[in-house]
Amino acid sequence: MDFKQAVLRCVRDKYADFNGRAGRSEFWWFALACVLVGLLFSILRLEMIGALVNLALLIPSLAVGSRRLHDMGKSGWFQLIWLIPFIGWIILIYWLVQPSAGPNEYGEGPALPESAAALPPGAA
Template identity: 60%
Template sequence: MTFIDAVKACFGKYATFSGRAGKAEFWWFALFQFIVLLVLGMFSNLLYGLASLALLLPALAVGTRRLHDIGKSGWFQLIWLVPFVGWILLIYWLVQPSGPANAYGDGPDAPLPEDVVPGAQ
């Protein structure tokens, strides 16, 4: 997944908290969010605040889908509120590779049926 694909996917699933998101989708969107907020913060506090509000929901949604990808509930994002230990644990979870199919669905990198059986429609 490329940078542009990840940003489009996150805005396309603006408030979708179900399903799974791979590492690339999550980290590319995190980079996009960081760059946008950094640039807008240089110009205006008002623009920074508006962009923060606009990007909050898709950031929470992609974070939830990323945790679903490793088999954890999206509510584990709240561990971020625990200083240092919570931050380290959450970052550790977010860099884990995608797991196999779980209760939240197939993995984001799961092959499509036509990739498994050539000629299948």
């Protein structure tokens, strides 16, 4: 999944969808988009508009975070670990960078890119 696909999927298709799974690329591309939007409005000194945009992106951010944790076989409620300074951040970032865990109770998993799907199991 590329940058544009990830942003469109999170904002348009799955704005408040906390069910299912999201792959690493979808989560991290959307996180990058949120950071870039915040930086853009800061550079332009439009902090008030930036705050409103970030508020509008809060729900899709929580939704994609929940789906990413589902991909690891964990509950979306584990996002509350962000509230624990340093240790919680390290734990959650560690979980978010892990590869997909295979089929679990949240579904089959995100679709693999065609190049990774052609590799034998364990080679990716």
